[in-house]
Amino acid sequence: MTPPYLKNLTSIQAKQQLAEYGANILPEAVTPGIFKIFFRQFKSPFIYVLLAAAILSYLLGQTINAFFILVVLILNAAIGSIQEFSAEKAAMALKKMVPSTTTVIRDDKTIIINTSDVVLGDLVLLVSGDKVPADIHLSSSQDLQVDESMLTGESIAADKSLQNRGSSLSDNHQYCYAGTVVMKGRASGYVMSIGANTEIGKIAADVKEQQTKPPLLLRIEIFTLRITYGILILITLIFVITLARGNDLASVFFLGVALAVSAIPEGLPAAITVALAIGMRRMSKVQVIIRNLVAVEALGSCTYVASDKTGTLTVNEMTIQLLLLADGSQYNVTGEGLDLNGVVEVVEPGKANILLLKLMMHAGILANESYLEKIGEDWHGQGDMVDVAFLVLAKKNGIDYKEARSRYPQILQIPYESEQAYCATLNMVEGEYHLFVKGSVETLLKMLDDGYSIDIEVKANQLAGKGYRVLGLAYTILDSPPKSLEETLHGLTFIGMVGMIDPLRPGVIAAVADCKRAGINVAMITGDHPKTALALAEQAGITNNNANIINMQAVTGKELEKSHEKGSYYFSECVHSTNVFARVSPHQKKQIIEQLMHDGDFVAVTGDGVNDAPALSHAHVGIAMGLRGTDVARESADIIITDDDFSSIVNGIEQGRIVYSNIRKVIFLLISTGAAEILLVIYSLLFGTPLPLFPLQLLWLNLVTNGIQDVALAFEPAEGNELTKPSRLPSEPIFNRLMIERVVVNAIVMGTLAFGVFKWQIDQGLDEDAARNITLLLMVLFENVHVLNSRSESLSIFKQYFFGNKFLLFGMLAAQSVHIGAMYTPGLKELLNLSPVSLWQWLVLLCIALLLIVVDEIHKKWLSNS
Structure with a gap:
């Protein structure tokens, strides 16, 4: 079959084709709507417990309690769905920041255009690593092999030529299809179909994008499940004990609901989603585009960065400076x-x-x-x-x-x-x-x-x-x-x-030094001569990055091959003997990455070519280059560096650590305040007092006042020591020993002081509702103060810039204003048993709440000394 177009299009013809047939884009996968995301908010063990509490409250005649729990759950779901919907929209927008490009010939000139601008009749040039932009009829082919597995299921790359051999997709050797990948060779051809009319476009409606939950969210889900089980066990124990003491069933159930509401950090999933989304946006500002949420957490966990040389560590502007001819004559080249x-x-x-x-x-x-x-x-x-x-x-x-x-x-x-x-x-x-x-x-x-x-x-x-x-x-x-x-x-x-x-990029030496301070090993993997690689590595400081290696030498692909043949022990020794690998094949690069991962490193690897795809997909974090990276490399990677600069990778690692730190801050705030509320309930059992706070008041505390503040912690800026901390182990739990210790200290202070104030009021003959009103206000003030303690695990609040997080300041003022406003709002104040307090009472309670800062500052000082 002869192609219908004998020469390339003009720019005018291309514009006409674009206007007539539209852009070369596939139907986008349907993203979940706001209502679907809303109902998804109820798929949580926390919510199941609260729903059960609402149903049982209704059955036991506590209609107001049941209604309020449902209202709060709906409000929480609405806030969470809006935040998650915004996060998904932001993630999709970031993915579009690195558009796919295609090389075409127009007006007899070779140009690069966005793939979406490819039109019918365009003469397209294909090289290894390209993703085929449309269905193309080949006009020339040179050793062309194309991976068509996404269409045919065949894992072996298809040979392409100008001769047709059958009617099936796999036999149509004259054609290349949109979405397939050029693995080898060169070709040119004319566009026959675009967008929805391509072979992949016809089945695009049936293809759903596979979404994997980030490991962090999976760990949080496990964590919440354990909390739920713990709550149920605690409620069961107290249920048995209180019934044995002769309490009636309704009051025992009421106590169980209070415990459940106290312990459950209802706002945690939404806050973490927001933190990850904020991390994605911040990373995009330092030229790091996150393709999935996995990488937001993972990049900050890296212990080893395996980097390309050309274009990543260097500027990718080759200059020939010296010529040596076969007769021995030598020439210098200026410029x-x-x-x-x-x-x-x-x-x-x-x-x-x-x-x-x-x-x-x-x-x-x-x-x-x-x-x-x-x-x-x-x-x-x-x-x-x-x-x-x-x-x-x-x-x-x-x-x-x-x-x-x-x-x-x-x-x-x-x-x-x-x-x-x-x-x-x-x-x-x-x-x-x-x-x-x-x-x-x-x-x-x-x-x-x-x-x-x-x-x-x-x-x-x-x-x-x-x-x-x-x-x-x-x-x-x-x-x-x-x-x-x-x-x-x-x-x-x-x-x-x-x-x-090819000179080093400005900032590379400082970036490598930053990695060393952060406990991150930097290695160079290149196809260049070992002496060239070693000389450049010495300039960049890579040879000094590993203190365990003295007089570092480059390891070549041949040496890797020999050690691999001897066995895994010798190969591991070879890999860890250097930070400079030269004359390395893409397959050996993948072997290096796999060995490092096997030996316990959390590895980020950079790549730009079609043959880097295996290493990019196998590493913990695959990093593709946005400027010179092939389509297949970008598709295989978790992260795209838009300026191809190694310094941007280090900036991304710093941002990843900030994100992880902020998530820990949110978790610490919610778990410690929840623990303090549980302590309140336990104290009331031990001392035989009425409940210091009713379940509705606890829900108000958790979802309204605390919920306004916790998300604001996700906006916390860098503390300045992110790249001086050692890399954390990938297996390290979020709720580690340091957080447990801080939670215990702060929860004891809040719970003990709040119960002390409540019991003192009861002992003074104050009405129970009035005592609860004062206790609830104190807990709100505790949360206002505690959010400041949560800004850093080690840094004193007096050494932090107070106005560094305006969202947090707004959240604190909003939480306090909402609660004071509820004291004066008809209907709401009766529902929550609230009443206005005097300025003197408010100031006394504020002074008590400020004691929490004193204790936490002493604890931070003690931790730093020990």
Whole structure:
């Protein structure tokens, strides 16, 4: 079948197609609506207990209690659903911040556009790592293999060619389908179907996005389940004891409801959801886009970061600075990056070899798939930056790559793939078939004849030891074009080698040092020469990052392979013997990550290529590059770094630690106040007094006054010591020994003082309702004060910026205002047995509440000293 379009579209035609047929987008998965999220709020063990309490209250004639519990539960569900709905919307918006792009030819120019702007008839260029943007009819194909498992279920990549072999999807070798992934090779083709009309679009309505709950939320659910079981056991024990004492069934049940309401932190799930959503938004501001909530928690837990070199630690602006030709002549190249004003100068005048130099220039720009375009006053490179560096080099030497490619047309090609470490091209040059090969020196050495006059390997090692990335070039002349270029890769003539630099990104040295202070091990995994990798690692401070290794050396892929063959013990020893891995294949990268995880590290790994996908998906946290990352790498990752900068990863780790710390603050506030309320009930049993607070008053305390404040803790800023704390173990429970100790101390203070005030009033002959009114106000004030204690586990509140969290200040004022307002509101004050208090009473209660700060400050001081 002949493609219906014989050439590429113009910009005007593309606009017309877009207007007529719409954008190239699939029907979006239906997100749960606000009502579905609302009813989802009732799926909690906490809520089940409270619903049971409401039903039993109604059956026992406590209609007002039952009604109020239901009202509070509905109010809580409404607040939680609004917060969760907003969080889901924010998460979806963040995912769209890194749009997928596609390379097309329009107006006879190669351009990159958003995949949504691809139109019918567009001429699309595909390379390994690309996700196919639409259903495409191939017009050219070079060793193309496509993963179509999402459509066909076949795990083996499909070979593509220009010949059709059947009617089924897997047999249509002339076609590439939207959503499939190019695993190898190059191709071009015309768009036949877009959006909902593609093969994947036809089944998109049946495809549901799989959502996995973050481990943190799973741990919280387990934690809440345990609390629920604990409450039921406690209620059962007290039920038996009080009945044995002769209490009537109704009063015993009333006591059980009070205990249940006291112990249950009803606002916890909503507060944690908000904290995670806030973390996602904060991370996006430091160039870290979270693709799922798992990574918000996980990134802050990292103990090991395995980073790429090029573009992550370095700026990804290759500059060729040195040329060494086969005859021994050497040239220096001036100018940096895409600056074309530099010159190529021979080091020893009189030794210049113009013909050999010209041959190197042509080899570098013909075995090359990149482009160099002038936009306005600036030059912009498109494609692999190593290839772009060769285009810049040729320009400095007066050779235009477009003219050379036009004059010497390409016949066959072997595109560059990381596993093979070379690329090759066969071009017609002045009536002859010239084969040019460009790649790593180790790879080229196996292809050369014996006629070169310099020790290539020694020279390459010398350059690599100075931090240069070294590439070699070779060529030969063939009598006729072969069926396959691979069969001609022997007996080549060496042209020379180039030394290029890619400087460290600003801030990398400081970021690596921050990781060391935070107890995070940083390693570099690269395909470069070991000497080049080691030199750059020394500059970045990576070789000093691990105090356990003295005189660190780079470990190569060959060394990894040998140790792996010996067994897991030797492989583990090899992996932990260095922080610099060079000449490593993508499969070995995955093996390194798996070994580190097996040995107990919590690993984050960066990647950008199609072959990095296994490592990205296997690591605890996969980090893809937003600028140079392939579609498949971004799809496999948990996190996308929009500026490809290692410093952004460290910023993300810091933000992840802040999020986790804020979640602990919320949990501490809710559990400690709940424990204080339980203590109130237990004291009343021990001393034989009436209940200090009724269940309705406890619900009011938990859901209204406390509920206004707890979410505000999720907005807490950094304390400033996030990157000086050691990494926490992934197995460390949220409710650890430190939190348990703090909960016990603060709960005892609040519960004891509140019960003391209640009992004193009863002993003075005060009415029970009046005593409860004062006790409830004291508990509200305790919560106002306690939220300040919760801002840090170790830092004194007097060393914190008081106005650092405006949401918290607003929450404190709102909680107090709502409660005082309820004292004057008809209907509500009768329901809650509230009455106004004098200013003098309020001030006395505030002074009692402030004692909680004194005790917590003493406890923090004691903890810091011990």
